[in-house]
Amino acid sequence: xxxxxxxxxxxxxxxxxxxxxxxxxxxxxxxxxxxxxxxxxxxxxxxxxxxxxxxxxxxxxxxxxxxxxxxxxxxxxxxxxxxx
Numbered sequence: 001x002x003x004x005x006x007x008x009x010x011x012x013x014x015x016x017x018x019x020x021x022x023x024x025x026x027x028x029x030x031x032x033x034x035x036x037x038x039x040x041x042x043x044x045x046x047x048x049x050x051x052x053x054x055x056x057x058x059x060x061x062x063x064x065x066x067x068x069x070x071x072x073x074x075x076x077x078x079x080x081x082x083x084x
Contacts, residue, residue, distance in 0.1 A: 018050070019057075021078045021079070050079045058075050058077070
């Protein structure tokens with residue numbers, strides 16, 4: 001192990017913890033989009049939908065220093081409805 005890796009661990013987190021909001025009520029100012037998603041085997045639909053919402057807006061697969069510069073709740077995409 002080199003010094004470059006000492007003290008650094010990627011903080012991969014589940015998208016659904018932040019981007020899946022089933023109780024969300026849309027506002028007149030929201031921009032709505034619908035996606036057709038086929039989750040990989042073993043991936044829950046909520047996680048797959050939340051990943052699309054995240055990667056289509058403010059999300060990334062890891063924590064970055066710019067996270068604190070904008071209002072996540074204001075700008076993030078949301079997965080709030082999933083149809084089987």
